[in-house]
Amino acid sequence: MRSSALALLLVITATGMSDGYAGSPADAPLATALNRTINVTLPDSHNVFPPGEGAEIANSQCMICHSAGMVTRQPPLSYDQWKLEINKMRSAYGAPLPENEVDSLAKYLTTITGKQQGK
Template identity: 50%
Template sequence: MKPALIALALRVGLVTLATSVAGFATAAGPAQRMSQQQATREVHVSLPPGTTSFPPGPGSDLADQHCVVCHSAGMVLRQPPLSFDEWKAEAAKMRTVYGAPFPAENIDAIARYLTSINGKQ
């Protein structure tokens, strides 16, 4: 599962994680390995819902929808002020390098919004 999808699942508040030890060799050798079915277990994790969102304004809905999939609004707001071009490059990097699941056509709108709340002139 991609990190952005894992983060989205965590943000929703309930995640099922499956772990497996079937591929590990035991001291007794391959004949003693546990089968995949025997070694898999589910762990349910409930996380409290996030309470922080971006300040209201044109584009805040996009930032709330796309940016908090991977990190908190507070983390973004603590960044040094960036120009529109710098925010645009950051948004593009989040999408192309880290796999943030938002369409390329939203990059400019997100950069405009982030510039409006945390930009340098």
């Protein structure tokens, strides 16, 4: 897996004031004095999901935000429970997983970490 690095740039408006600044414009700090670059290095994950039908979906979609280990250490979930979790990731957190891959991913996660349907 490629190394992940994230650079955050805090940008202040051209006048040097944010919308929430309540002081006098003359007392506002200059924007150039407030601009900063912060480098954040995220940990690499060399682990991927176990092989199986759906692993490629998990590796390409789940690992955008989660490590494989974080997902595989979850309590056993049924197919329906995994579908709820996956759809929560899509709706609440904006996971870019296409809707037509939800069922395949839920089936895969059930086989590697969850309860078989009906148990």
